Amino acid sequence: MTGNGEALLLGGAAALGIKLEASQVATFRQLYALLLEGNARLNLTALKTEQDIVLKHFVDSLSCLRGHHLDTPAKVLDLGTGGGFPSLPLAIARPTLELVPMDATRKKIDFVRETAHTLGLSRVTPVVGRAETLGRDPEFRAQHDRVVARAVSALPILVELALPFLKVGGLLLAQKGALSGDELDAGAQAALEVGGRIQEVDEFTLPSLGDARTLVVVEKIRATPPRYPRRDGLPNQQPLF
Ligand code: SAM
Structure with a gap:
């Protein structure tokens, strides 16, 4: 990462109210x-420029720290983490979080596991599965204080997939782009x-770029009925609403 990339990272994080230490910037580097190296082998992201990776992956991932829902130590499942977003940036910025990046695709989870190991992020324990x-x-149901999910499914599908993982009182932090009233309803x-x-x-814009973003916070207020989530693929094929 160039000096310009580091400045974008520091400025973007600061705009979200996050102060990164020099050692954390070095880990982001x-x-x-x-x-970049993993992408050449595994095609993990379509984003190629330094500015896009720093702002649309790193800073965007950190935006779920808005609202201070991840300020205290917590067990956090990252549903559909892909190449490790938001988990890896969160693990760097908030080392006390216990993060469980999860994805259906094994090669992505292998990358996240190797990367977390290389970066010394010892509280990151990736898992493959749907x-x-x-x-x-x-082992996973009702075991987490938070679920984070960035760019995974429309909201009605996502809540069916995510809420079972939460303890009652836990929160889903859904990181979305611009959200229509229909999707929200x-x-x-x-x-x-x-x-x-x-x-x-929480509607806001991504620092520097001004792209529309929405952080939807869903609280689990009672146990999820045992019939949810429905079997593989059904939440996507037949959303509840
Ligand atoms: N969160 C990452 C990010 O922001 O870069 C990846 C987003 S990607 C668009 C969606 C990811 O969710 C994919 O890696 C996909 O494999 C995963 N995914 C979708 N549905 C899933 C499911 N039902 N169970 C597990 N993973 C799922």
Whole structure:
């Protein structure tokens, strides 16, 4: 990462109210190099320029720290982490978080595991699997204080996949682009069905670029009925609302 990239990272993080130490910036520099190298082999991201990777992956991932829902130590599942977003930037910026990046694609999780190991992020424990399956597994169901999910499914689908992983009182932090009123309404109805309630809809713009972003916070207010999540693929094929 060049000096310009580091300035974009520091400025973007500062605009979100996050102060990064020099050692953390150095770890982001390493992550940047590993992502470029991994991308050449695994096609992890369509983003190619330094500015895009720094702002649209690193800073955008950190934007779920808005609202201070990840300020205290917590067990956090990252549903559909892909190449490690938001998990890896969160693990660098908030080393006390216990992060579980999860994805259905093994090669992506292998990359996240190797990368976390190389970066010394010891509280990151990646897992391969589908949310529909792991969400029924007692090792994962109702075991997490937070679920984060960036760019994964429309809100009504996402709440069915995510809420089973949360303890009652836990929060889903859904990182989305611009959100339509229809998606939000359907998401609110689906949330009620699976034991949740939309607590906050935080609309903001990505630092430097001005792209529209929405952080939807859903609180789990009661246990998810045992029939959810439905079997593999069904939440996508037949969304609840
Ligand atoms: N969160 C990453 C990011 O922001 O760069 C990746 C986003 S990518 C668009 C969506 C990811 O979610 C893919 O890697 C896909 O494999 C994963 N995914 C989608 N549905 C899933 C499911 N039901 N269970 C597990 N992973 C899923």
